[in-house]
Amino acid sequence: MDRELIQKMIDLAIEQLQYSYTPYSHFKVGAALLTKDGKLYTGCNIENAAYTPTNCAERTAFFKAVSEGEREFRAICIVGGKDGVLTEYAAPCGVCRQVMMEFCNPETFHIILATGKEQYEIFTLKELLPLGFGPANLA
Ligand code: THU
Numbered sequence: 001m002d003r004e005l006i007q008k009m010i011d012l013a014i015e016q017l018q019y020s021y022t023p024y025s026h027f028k029v030g031a032a033l034l035t036k037d038g039k040l041y042t043g044c045n046i047e048n049a050a051y052t053p054t055n056c057a058e059r060t061a062f063f064k065a066v067s068e069g070e071r072e073f074r075a076i077c078i079v080g081g082k083d084g085v086l087t088e089y090a091a092p093c094g095v096c097r098q099v100m101m102e103f104c105n106p107e108t109f110h111i112i113l114a115t116g117k118e119q120y121e122i123f124t125l126k127e128l129l130p131l132g133f134g135p136a137n138l139a
Contacts, residue, residue, distance in 0.1 A: 001075060001110060001122065009034060009077035010114045012042055016057065017084040020044040029057035029080035029090055033065055036072035041065040045080075058096040062103065073103055075110035077120075089113035089121065092128065100125050101134040 009032040016030030022045060029045040043061030047054045055063075058078060065073070080090030091113060092100070100109060106126035114120035125132070 001112075005034070006077070006112055006120065006122075007117050008032075009040065009075070009112060010079065010117050010120060012040060013057075013077045013079045013114065014086075016042050016044045017079065020057070020084070021046045023047060024049075024051070027080060027082050028084040029078065031057040031061040031079075032077045033058075033061040033073060034075045034077075035065060035070050036074055039065075039070070041068075041070070056093055056096050058092050059099050062096075062099050066103065071103060073100075073109060075112060076100070077112040077114060079114050081115075086115040089115060097125065097129040097132070101129055101132045106132055106134070 012032035013030040017028045020028035022028055024047050031043040033041045041061050041064050043057045045057045058076060078090055078092060079086055081087055104125055109125040111123045111128060112120050
Protein backbone atom coordinates (compact mmCIF):
# COMPACT_ATOMS: atom_id res chain seq x y z
CA MET A 1 0.00 0.00 0.00
CA ASP A 2 1.05 3.56 -0.72
CA ARG A 3 2.69 5.19 2.30
CA GLU A 4 0.93 8.53 1.79
CA LEU A 5 -2.46 6.85 1.71
CA ILE A 6 -1.64 4.85 4.85
CA GLN A 7 -0.67 8.05 6.65
CA LYS A 8 -3.86 9.75 5.50
CA MET A 9 -5.85 6.82 6.92
CA ILE A 10 -3.93 7.04 10.21
CA ASP A 11 -4.67 10.78 10.43
CA LEU A 12 -8.37 10.15 9.78
CA ALA A 13 -8.56 7.34 12.35
CA ILE A 14 -6.86 9.53 14.98
CA GLU A 15 -9.26 12.37 14.17
CA GLN A 16 -12.16 10.06 14.98
CA LEU A 17 -11.01 9.64 18.58
CA GLN A 18 -12.64 12.97 19.44
CA TYR A 19 -16.08 11.54 18.55
CA SER A 20 -15.63 8.26 20.42
CA TYR A 21 -18.40 7.91 23.02
CA THR A 22 -16.92 6.01 25.96
CA PRO A 23 -18.36 7.04 29.34
CA TYR A 24 -17.83 3.48 30.68
CA SER A 25 -14.49 2.12 29.48
CA HIS A 26 -12.83 5.42 28.51
CA PHE A 27 -11.08 3.32 25.84
CA LYS A 28 -11.28 5.38 22.66
CA VAL A 29 -11.03 3.77 19.22
CA GLY A 30 -11.00 5.38 15.75
CA ALA A 31 -11.09 3.73 12.34
CA ALA A 32 -10.75 4.69 8.69
CA LEU A 33 -12.01 2.25 6.06
CA LEU A 34 -10.86 2.36 2.43
CA THR A 35 -13.18 1.14 -0.32
CA LYS A 36 -12.03 -0.53 -3.53
CA ASP A 37 -12.70 2.75 -5.35
CA GLY A 38 -10.56 4.79 -2.96
CA LYS A 39 -13.33 6.32 -0.86
CA LEU A 40 -12.79 6.64 2.89
CA TYR A 41 -15.36 6.01 5.63
CA THR A 42 -14.63 6.72 9.27
CA GLY A 43 -15.90 5.31 12.55
CA CYS A 44 -15.57 5.50 16.32
CA ASN A 45 -16.74 3.27 19.15
CA ILE A 46 -20.11 4.10 20.70
CA GLU A 47 -20.83 2.68 24.15
CA ASN A 48 -24.14 2.11 25.88
CA ALA A 49 -25.31 1.97 29.50
CA ALA A 50 -26.61 -1.55 28.83
CA TYR A 51 -23.06 -2.45 27.64
CA THR A 52 -23.92 -5.08 24.98
CA PRO A 53 -25.30 -2.56 22.43
CA THR A 54 -21.81 -1.01 22.29
CA ASN A 55 -20.53 -0.70 18.73
CA CYS A 56 -16.83 -0.89 17.93
CA ALA A 57 -15.16 1.75 15.75
CA GLU A 58 -14.47 -0.76 12.98
CA ARG A 59 -18.10 -1.86 12.75
CA THR A 60 -19.28 1.74 12.82
CA ALA A 61 -17.10 2.40 9.76
CA PHE A 62 -18.24 -0.77 7.98
CA PHE A 63 -21.92 -0.18 8.68
CA LYS A 64 -21.71 3.44 7.56
CA ALA A 65 -20.10 2.32 4.30
CA VAL A 66 -22.33 -0.69 3.64
CA SER A 67 -25.42 1.41 4.37
CA GLU A 68 -24.24 3.82 1.68
CA GLY A 69 -24.04 1.01 -0.87
CA GLU A 70 -20.36 0.07 -0.57
CA ARG A 71 -19.56 -3.64 -0.82
CA GLU A 72 -15.85 -3.88 -1.68
CA PHE A 73 -13.02 -2.83 0.60
CA ARG A 74 -9.23 -2.66 0.49
CA ALA A 75 -8.10 -1.78 3.99
CA ILE A 76 -8.96 -0.45 7.42
CA CYS A 77 -6.79 1.57 9.80
CA ILE A 78 -7.46 1.26 13.54
CA VAL A 79 -6.08 3.31 16.44
CA GLY A 80 -7.10 3.26 20.07
CA GLY A 81 -6.14 3.56 23.70
CA LYS A 82 -7.30 4.45 27.19
CA ASP A 83 -8.45 8.11 27.21
CA GLY A 84 -7.37 8.26 23.58
CA VAL A 85 -3.67 7.85 24.38
CA LEU A 86 -2.07 5.63 21.74
CA THR A 87 0.51 3.49 23.55
CA GLU A 88 0.00 0.15 21.81
CA TYR A 89 -1.84 -1.31 18.82
CA ALA A 90 -5.61 -1.68 19.24
CA ALA A 91 -6.31 -4.96 17.43
CA PRO A 92 -9.86 -5.59 16.20
CA CYS A 93 -12.11 -7.75 18.38
CA GLY A 94 -13.40 -11.10 17.14
CA VAL A 95 -16.81 -9.73 16.20
CA CYS A 96 -15.24 -7.01 14.03
CA ARG A 97 -12.95 -9.56 12.36
CA GLN A 98 -16.06 -11.58 11.51
CA VAL A 99 -17.78 -8.52 10.02
CA MET A 100 -14.67 -7.91 7.88
CA MET A 101 -14.88 -11.57 6.78
CA GLU A 102 -18.38 -10.91 5.42
CA PHE A 103 -17.27 -8.19 3.00
CA CYS A 104 -13.53 -8.66 2.43
CA ASN A 105 -11.19 -11.11 0.80
CA PRO A 106 -9.13 -12.35 3.79
CA GLU A 107 -6.02 -12.80 1.61
CA THR A 108 -5.97 -9.23 0.31
CA PHE A 109 -7.81 -7.06 2.85
CA HIS A 110 -5.28 -5.11 4.91
CA ILE A 111 -5.63 -4.16 8.57
CA ILE A 112 -3.36 -1.28 9.54
CA LEU A 113 -2.71 -0.99 13.28
CA ALA A 114 -1.08 2.28 14.28
CA THR A 115 0.07 4.26 17.29
CA GLY A 116 1.19 7.25 15.23
CA LYS A 117 1.77 8.45 11.71
CA GLU A 118 5.15 6.75 11.50
CA GLN A 119 4.38 3.79 13.75
CA TYR A 120 2.20 1.19 12.12
CA GLU A 121 2.06 -2.45 11.13
CA ILE A 122 -0.02 -4.10 8.41
CA PHE A 123 -1.73 -7.48 8.65
CA THR A 124 -4.03 -9.34 6.28
CA LEU A 125 -7.44 -10.39 7.56
CA LYS A 126 -6.31 -13.99 7.07
CA GLU A 127 -3.44 -13.44 9.49
CA LEU A 128 -5.83 -12.11 12.15
CA LEU A 129 -8.65 -14.56 11.38
CA PRO A 130 -7.16 -17.83 10.15
CA LEU A 131 -9.64 -20.45 8.90
CA GLY A 132 -12.39 -17.85 8.99
CA PHE A 133 -15.99 -18.70 8.18
CA GLY A 134 -17.50 -16.49 5.51
CA PRO A 135 -19.98 -16.23 2.63
CA ALA A 136 -17.95 -18.71 0.54
CA ASN A 137 -18.73 -21.44 3.06
CA LEU A 138 -22.44 -21.06 2.34
CA ALA A 139 -22.10 -20.85 -1.44
N1 THU B 1 -13.48 -1.51 20.89
C1 THU B 1 -13.48 -1.11 19.58
O1 THU B 1 -13.99 -0.04 19.24
N2 THU B 1 -12.89 -1.92 18.67
C2 THU B 1 -12.35 -3.14 18.96
O2 THU B 1 -12.05 -3.90 18.06
C3 THU B 1 -12.10 -3.49 20.36
C4 THU B 1 -12.93 -2.76 21.35
C5 THU B 1 -14.14 -0.64 21.88
C6 THU B 1 -15.42 -1.19 22.43
C7 THU B 1 -15.51 -0.50 23.76
O3 THU B 1 -16.12 0.76 23.56
C8 THU B 1 -14.06 -0.27 24.16
O4 THU B 1 -13.29 -0.43 22.98
C9 THU B 1 -13.56 -1.23 25.23
O5 THU B 1 -13.81 -2.53 24.89
